[in-house]
Amino acid sequence: ITDPQCNRCGIPFDFDIGDVHEGSICAGCLKSPPLFDKARSAVIYDDASRDIILSFKHGDQTHIVPSFMPWLQQTGAEILDGTDFIVPVPLHSWRMLRRRFNQSALISQYLSQEVKVSVLLGGLKRRRSTPTQGDLNFNQRQKNVKNAFIVDPKYKAQINGKTILLIDDVYTTGATVNECTKILLKAGAASVNILTVARVVKPQRV
Numbered sequence: 001i002t003d004p005q006c007n008r009c010g011i012p013f014d015f016d017i018g019d020v021h022e023g024s025i026c027a028g029c030l031k032s033p034p035l036f037d038k039a040r041s042a043v044i045y046d047d048a049s050r051d052i053i054l055s056f057k058h059g060d061q062t063h064i065v066p067s068f069m070p071w072l073q074q075t076g077a078e079i080l081d082g083t084d085f086i087v088p089v090p091l092h093s094w095r096m097l098r099r100r101f102n103q104s105a106l107i108s109q110y111l112s113q114e115v116k117v118s119v120l121l122g123g124l125k126r127r128r129s130t131p132t133q134g135d136l137n138f139n140q141r142q143k144n145v146k147n148a149f150i151v152d153p154k155y156k157a158q159i160n161g162k163t164i165l166l167i168d169d170v171y172t173t174g175a176t177v178n179e180c181t182k183i184l185l186k187a188g189a190a191s192v193n194i195l196t197v198a199r200v201v202k203p204q205r206v
Helices: 027-031 047-058 062-075 093-099 103-115 138-145 153-159 175-186
Strands: 039-044 085-088 124-126 149-151 163-171 191-199
Touching: 039 062, 047 062, 047 163, 047 191, 062 103, 062 191, 085 103, 085 153, 103 163, 124 175, 138 175, 149 153, 149 175, 163 175, 175 191
Parallel strands: 039 191, 085 163, 163 191
Antiparallel strands: 124 149
């Protein structure tokens, strides 16, 4: 995903760059501004990227992760530059037992090594298990993840006053990352940016 895109959520605009001013905001972000500063995603979640991500996420093909790094570094260059700490979106312990790894944490670890920014793997915790969100709309997702996350108290001092980069595999509606952002800001983070491998894209207008 490259310009032209929304300066806040990073959704690509489906018209020529000449029609969009630098820093343009999509209609969704104008109507309901997200709590995070910026979100960027490497690729659109389509048939090709879906197969790759699902193979990684549910097929134990963790060897795929290093191939994500050039994409993430390129698309996230602007926000990576000012990042103090990387924090992955957490899984609940029960889902972690079933899947055996947190895909967001694994991406975060590889990215941390590439860009030399420390990762707080346990910075956020999921304090209650939530149903799978695959078939839920934005409002249902918001309700589903509300109060589902907490900041581990032992990381509050590190998070306080810092710029946090939150990592997830797919940006769908933004409900999960927005809820995580709210919790990080309440814990004292100065700002939060989002970086994901892919994002679901629906038609948007400035």
